[in-house]
Amino acid sequence: MIRHLLSGADLDADTATQILDTAAEMAAVAGREVKKLPALRGRTVVNLFYEDSTRTRISFEAAAKRLSADVINFSAKGSSVAKGESLKDTALTLQAMGADAVVVRHPASGAPHRLAAWVDGSVVNAGDGTHEHPTQALLDAYTMRARLGRLAGLSVAVVGDVLHSRVARSNVLLLSTLGAKVTLVGPPTLIPVDIAAALAPDTGVCYDLDAVLPSSDVVMMLRVQRERMNDSYFPSAREYARRYGLDGPRMGRLPEHAIVMHPGPMNRGMEITPEVADSPRSTIVEQVANGVSVRMAVLYLLLGGNNR
Amino acid sequence: MAYPSAARSSPPPQPSVKVILASVDLPRVVDRIAHQILEKTQGATDTVLLGIPTRGAPLARRLAARISAFEGISVPVGVLDITLYRDDLRRHATRAVGPTEVPAGGIDGRRVILVDDVLFSGRTVRAALDALGDLGRPASVQLAVLVDRGHRQLPIRADYVGKNIPTALAESVKVTLAEIDGTDEVRLYGEEAR
Numbered sequence: 334m335i336r337h338l339l340s341g342a343d344l345d346a347d348t349a350t351q352i353l354d355t356a357a358e359m360a361a362v363a364g365r366e367v368k369k370l371p372a373l374r375g376r377t378v379v380n381l382f383y384e385d386s387t388r389t390r391i392s393f394e395a396a397a398k399r400l401s402a403d404v405i406n407f408s409a410k411g412s413s414v415a416k417g418e419s420l421k422d423t424a425l426t427l428q429a430m431g432a433d434a435v436v437v438r439h440p441a442s443g444a445p446h447r448l449a450a451w452v453d454g455s456v457v458n459a460g461d462g463t464h465e466h467p468t469q470a471l472l473d474a475y476t477m478r479a480r481l482g483r484l485a486g487l488s489v490a491v492v493g494d495v496l497h498s499r500v501a502r503s504n505v506l507l508l509s510t511l512g513a514k515v516t517l518v519g520p521p522t523l524i525p526v527d528i529a530a531a532l533a534p535d536t537g538v539c540y541d542l543d544a545v546l547p548s549s550d551v552v553m554m555l556r557v558q559r560e561r562m563n564d565s566y567f568p569s570a571r572e573y574a575r576r577y578g579l580d581g582p583r584m585g586r587l588p589e590h591a592i593v594m595h596p597g598p599m600n601r602g603m604e605i606t607p608e609v610a611d612s613p614r615s616t617i618v619e620q621v622a623n624g625v626s627v628r629m630a631v632l633y634l635l636l637g638g639n640n641r
Numbered sequence: 642m643a644y645p646s647a648a649r650s651s652p653p654p655q656p657s658v659k660v661i662l663a664s665v666d667l668p669r670v671v672d673r674i675a676h677q678i679l680e681k682t683q684g685a686t687d688t689v690l691l692g693i694p695t696r697g698a699p700l701a702r703r704l705a706a707r708i709s710a711f712e713g714i715s716v717p718v719g720v721l722d723i724t725l726y727r728d729d730l731r732r733h734a735t736r737a738v739g740p741t742e743v744p745a746g747g748i749d750g751r752r753v754i755l756v757d758d759v760l761f762s763g764r765t766v767r768a769a770l771d772a773l774g775d776l777g778r779p780a781s782v783q784l785a786v787l788v789d790r791g792h793r794q795l796p797i798r799a800d801y802v803g804k805n806i807p808t809a810l811a812e813s814v815k816v817t818l819a820e821i822d823g824t825d826e827v828r829l830y831g832e833e834a835r
Contacts, residue, residue: 334735351737358722358738367775372725633725638735 334638337449337456338631341467341506348634349511353475355630356623362399363626370629373402376433376636381423381448382459383409383439388597388621389459389469393436396628402636405432420444424451434636437461442499455635463497463561469596470503472627474511476616477551479623480592485512490545492518493555493577493604496525497562500596501555502532509533516549518542519577522566542577546586553594554579554604570603580606584614592616657831661788661806661814667825670803671700674785675707677801678754685714687780688752691721693769694739696758699820700787704756717744721755721776726768743776753779754800758816760786763797788827790814 335343344352362368378397382390390406397404407427409415414423420439427435434455437445442462449456460466478484489508495501495517505515509532516537517529529536539545546552557573567573579593587593593605593615601607610617662670679685685708692701698720705718722739730736755769766784773779785801790808804827806814811832819825 355738358740361741365775366777369775370725371771372730633738634735637725637730638733639731 334634336635337445337458338467338635339445339449339456339458340465341470341503341510343467344471344507344510346510346512349471349474349507352471352627352630352634353478355633356471356475356626357479359399359629359633360623360626362629363622369399369401371401372633372637373397373400376402377405377431378402378434378436378632378636379405379407379427379430379432380459381407381427381435381437381439383414383420383437383444384460386438386460388624389438389466392621392624393457393459393468393628393632395625396632397434399625400629400632402433402632405430420448421451424448428452428454434632457631457635460499462499463502464499465503465506466499466596467503467507468624468628468631469500470507471631472620472624473500473504473553473594473596474507475623475627476594476620477513477592479619480616481550481590484508487513487550488548489513489515489551489553490518490539490542490549491515491553491555492542492579494523494557494566495519495529495555496523496566497558498555501553504553505529505532505536509535516545518545519555520567520573542579543583543586546583547588549587550591551594552579552587552591553596554599556596556598557600557603574603578602578604578606579609581608584609584612587614594620596620659829659831660826661829662804662825662827664819664825667787667827670787671703672707674787674801674803675704675711678704678785679708679712681783681800682752684712685716687750688716688754689744689746689748689779690716690718690754690756691743691748691769691773692718693755693757693765694720694722696816696818696821697756699818700758700785701756702820704785717746719744721769721772723765723768723772726771728764728768741772741776747777748773748779749777750780752781752783754783754785756785758787758818759814760784760789760797760799760802761792761814763793763795766797767795787816788814 432454436457436459438459439461442464444461445458491501595617690701692698705716720742722741724736724738783800786799787803789802790806813830815828817826
């Protein structure tokens with residue numbers, strides 16, 4: 334069993350499938366009278382968030398609490414980090430408090446990898462810079478499997494700001510491990526072609542959204558990450574929306590069974606129109622609910638046994 | 642077949658394996674438990690059978706099938722996975738979680754009969770009782786086991802027992818069922834066979 338979850342590449346097909354299967358059992362707990370399991374009683378999970386987050390932090394917190402773990406929330410704002418404490422010193426503090434797992438989100442790519450060397454507990458990457466967000470990829474895979482019944486052989490179009498997207502990176506790694514075919518779609522300025530090929534050899538690249546829609550089982554829209562953009566990657570928001578935004582007519586070109594995903598938060602009107610976001614094909618709300626089940630599965634598999 | 646004369650001359654130190662229930666005996670034992678359930682529960686009304694994986698699950702289905710064959714009553718059957726309620730999770734590598742299937746009617750106000758293959762320390766049943774408490778509030782809980790081998794570590798007792806087998810602590814009891822293992826059998830292995 335793995336000790337940390339830092340990258341979508343940490344998971345082989347068997348482990349990833351085990352997480353998805355476990356998540357399916359965890360999902361059943363949400364429908365019960367007592368939404369709690371005793372599996373992680375007495376364990377401490379620290380949520381260490383150096384970046385703003387709503388759904389991921391709440392999702393991890395709910396997951397840890399449903400497994401009866403103690404949760405300590407730490408956000409950089411209002412902590413010693415604001416006074417200039419380094420990541421390493423913060424890590425040593427957490428270590429001294431006896432954290433069994435540290436869920437970390439950090440603006441610097443690779444921060445969770447460094448952290449993993451400093452603490453004894455398990456480290457879960459909850460998003461590092463523009464690098465990876467493996468639990469998001471797991472919940473996306475879970476949602477696809479729940480809606481479409483399988484992952485092997487699915488055609489998945491990942492559309493938009495791939496360059497800045499940790500979600501895209503983790504999804505490419507995980508989905509190719511699980512046998513899906515990923516095509517990256519977006520303006521050439523926002524697709525790192527060499528990286529796409531290095532992550533998984535059969536990853537496709539296409540600059541024309543309309544060309545890939547008719548053959549896609551899943552369309553995953555990515556948020557345009559303006560906060561990470563220092564250059565002008567496209568002429569205007571309107572032009573971007575016209576060429577790469579998913580609207581009603583474009584959704585009509587998808588196969589009957591195809592689903593539309595978005596990791597959130599959405600820029601409505603930019604990469605996705607409200608008509609699409611609120612349609613029955615959209616899995617955006619399901620993705621949030623599935624996030625808790627998948628994170629329960631990850632925490633249980635990392636902390637549930639004696640894996641040291 | 643010739644008389645095994647070689648066995649008399651020099652018995653090799655082979656692991657002792659004893660068949661406690663053969664494939665012809667096991668269905669009879671299941672039939673008896675089914676009859677006892679019908680008798681003790683006055684016709685198995687308001688009753689739910691919950692099998693504890695792995696081999697409790699097919700046993701529960703067999704009991705329900707026999708009860709239905711004897712009296713034409715269909716008893717709801719489910720599966721109760723107790724992995725997340727075990728008290729030894731931290732002593733082993735992470736265990737895989739199995740499915741829990743609660744019958745459509747739920748367990749609230751019903752008589753729940755837990756079904757397992759072997760009753761040993763009682764810790765599995767303790768975990769199952771905890772799991773039940775999180776699923777709902779049964780009117781009562783009973784326990785049916787194919788084999789009771791003794792050596793309880795908790796104050797737990799079965800309501801229906803297929804066979805009591807006196808064992809040494811170091812021995813092990815292995816139940817095989819046609820649904821999972823291809824054959825119906827209960828075997829007792831000596832300590833050297835472990």
